[in-house]
Amino acid sequence: MRSSDSTKALVSFSTFFFLLSYLCIPSCVAVAFSLHENSSPVTNYSNRQTLEFDLGGHRRRGSGHRSHQKHKTPPAAPPPPPVPPPQVPLRPPQAPPPTKLPDNQLVFADQRLKIVYPIIQNFKSLITSDPLNITKTWVGSNICSYKGFYCDSPPNNSSAIALASIDFNGFQLGAPSLDGFLDQLPDIALFHANSNNFSGTVSPAIANLPYLYELDISNNQFSGAFPSAVLGMNTLGFLDIRFNFFTGAVPPEIFTQELDALFLNNNNFIQNLPDNLGSSHILLLTLANNKFTGSIPSGISKAFASLTEVLLLNNQLTGCLPYEIGLLKQALVLDVGNNQLTGPLPFSLACLENVEQLNFAGNLLHGMVPEVVCHELQSLENFSLSDNYFTNVGPICRSLIGKGVLDVTNNCVPDLPFQRPVEECADFFAHPRFCPFMWTYTYIPCKPPGFGSLFPPLPLPP
Numbered sequence: 001m002r003s004s005d006s007t008k009a010l011v012s013f014s015t016f017f018f019l020l021s022y023l024c025i026p027s028c029v030a031v032a033f034s035l036h037e038n039s040s041p042v043t044n045y046s047n048r049q050t051l052e053f054d055l056g057g058h059r060r061r062g063s064g065h066r067s068h069q070k071h072k073t074p075p076a077a078p079p080p081p082p083v084p085p086p087q088v089p090l091r092p093p094q095a096p097p098p099t100k101l102p103d104n105q106l107v108f109a110d111q112r113l114k115i116v117y118p119i120i121q122n123f124k125s126l127i128t129s130d131p132l133n134i135t136k137t138w139v140g141s142n143i144c145s146y147k148g149f150y151c152d153s154p155p156n157n158s159s160a161i162a163l164a165s166i167d168f169n170g171f172q173l174g175a176p177s178l179d180g181f182l183d184q185l186p187d188i189a190l191f192h193a194n195s196n197n198f199s200g201t202v203s204p205a206i207a208n209l210p211y212l213y214e215l216d217i218s219n220n221q222f223s224g225a226f227p228s229a230v231l232g233m234n235t236l237g238f239l240d241i242r243f244n245f246f247t248g249a250v251p252p253e254i255f256t257q258e259l260d261a262l263f264l265n266n267n268n269f270i271q272n273l274p275d276n277l278g279s280s281h282i283l284l285l286t287l288a289n290n291k292f293t294g295s296i297p298s299g300i301s302k303a304f305a306s307l308t309e310v311l312l313l314n315n316q317l318t319g320c321l322p323y324e325i326g327l328l329k330q331a332l333v334l335d336v337g338n339n340q341l342t343g344p345l346p347f348s349l350a351c352l353e354n355v356e357q358l359n360f361a362g363n364l365l366h367g368m369v370p371e372v373v374c375h376e377l378q379s380l381e382n383f384s385l386s387d388n389y390f391t392n393v394g395p396i397c398r399s400l401i402g403k404g405v406l407d408v409t410n411n412c413v414p415d416l417p418f419q420r421p422v423e424e425c426a427d428f429f430a431h432p433r434f435c436p437f438m439w440t441y442t443y444i445p446c447k448p449p450g451f452g453s454l455f456p457p458l459p460l461p462p
């Protein structure tokens, strides 16, 4: 784990101060604690002081030690199971122990708990599978001791007790819907339900939850359109809906909402990469494994400037690569594999000084592999260009092939083994292929002018 990278990724959530005061006891101060180190997804808000920049979609809350040095893409497999919930709720339960009294004789520690009791019991009756026997603990008036339920004082009354957070991560519960449950919990701030078997759509009524800060329903069976109820929910800071079956378009407004994290990967979203990505302030954003179409906007350098993993793989992106992808200075991983990108590789990639994994495999890229890129990128461990239409590889890049770093199999390089059949290459080049702003392909923004000419273009093969 590179602690410096984690440190760089520290972000302050001052905008959520009021929620901090909701769920934080006075000892809750900024602690350099990164989410990927098993932060508990419950009411300890100090854990939220840091987030890791990540475009990949494989950070799982509670996925344990996670390194950005090793490429874990594509995030195709379901996320690993989460950490067990913490042993102690922030505030010890104050209600009497579970009782077998009939519902109308139950005594609740607070009116707020009495209100949510029937809602929880109703949801319990809708649970279709519970292999871990979680719901057996959902009995009696002491809701704060139910497995998965956590209480705290609501923001506007420090002497009250309310149901503040839910952590069902990994409980394997099945239910046809969360409607009538999540949307009816007025004091809920955190709802985490990754790796369950919940389905249905997300109720528009969640828009009325005044404190909802984190919503994680990843790795379930949700379907339908993007849950537009979250648009304009200004308490929301963290939205994780990856590994579901959401379809249609993602409303562009979500990219400019004040979110810290937005995980959309592994759904069936179909749309152009939104133009407003460049004005997004989201710190963690994952788009891989959907059906994003259109070209990579030149604003990508602004949108993703702080990300260590820029993962756009397995979409349907088209067009040429903007030189601005060379401005993704923090990138350790840049993966645009398996799209329909065309044109040459920009020399500006030579500026990605930290990059370890560069994946362009499975596109329609052509031309020469820029020698300056092979020369400058000292940290490169895996540079995959396989299944494209490159024709030219110079001596510096060839030495990377020898080292097992560069992979140019199944291209059109005449004197290398394992290339496409000649006819396939001829067919591809029978169509003229142009990119706009051709001069920018040799522009190397991090180097003095003329640096690129130290690596002259290679002669085209006959």
Ligand SMILES: *[C@@H]1O[C@H](CO)[C@@H](O)[C@H](O)[C@H]1NC(C)=O
Pocket (backbone or CB within 6 Å): 031, 033, 044, 045, 046, 047, 090
């Ligand atoms: C909250 O988390 C921080 C960082 O892990 C820890 O130091 C602190 O003891 C936790 N507080 C509670 C009340 O669990």
Ligand SMILES: *[C@@H]1O[C@H](CO)[C@@H](O)[C@H](O)[C@H]1NC(C)=O
Pocket (backbone or CB within 6 Å): 131, 132, 133
């Ligand atoms: C759940 O309860 C059933 C019936 O009481 C029992 O057979 C099973 O072993 C329990 N499973 C777990 C994981 O505790």
Ligand SMILES: *[C@@H]1O[C@H](CO)[C@@H](O)[C@H](O)[C@H]1NC(C)=O
Pocket (backbone or CB within 6 Å): 154, 156, 157, 186, 210
């Ligand atoms: C506290 O906030 C809740 C939810 O917004 C509201 O229903 C309740 O009336 C408020 N109570 C006080 C004392 O302000």
Ligand SMILES: *[C@@H]1O[C@H](CO)[C@@H](O)[C@H](O)[C@H]1NC(C)=O
Pocket (backbone or CB within 6 Å): 110, 111, 112, 157, 158, 159, 160, 161
């Ligand atoms: C705060 O909550 C407590 C416990 O529910 C209640 O008795 C008290 O009236 C509430 N205060 C206000 C101002 O609503």
Ligand SMILES: *[C@@H]1O[C@H](CO)[C@@H](O)[C@H](O)[C@H]1NC(C)=O
Pocket (backbone or CB within 6 Å): 129, 172, 174, 197
């Ligand atoms: C999830 O639900 C589906 C159908 O509703 C079922 O086929 C599948 O086995 C369930 N998976 C788990 C892990 O419970």
Ligand SMILES: *[C@@H]1O[C@H](CO)[C@@H](O)[C@H](O)[C@H]1NC(C)=O
Pocket (backbone or CB within 6 Å): 073, 337, 359, 361, 382, 383, 384
């Ligand atoms: C290099 O990256 C490609 C694309 O992500 C992957 O398929 C391949 O297995 C990697 N090679 C090594 C040696 O890690």
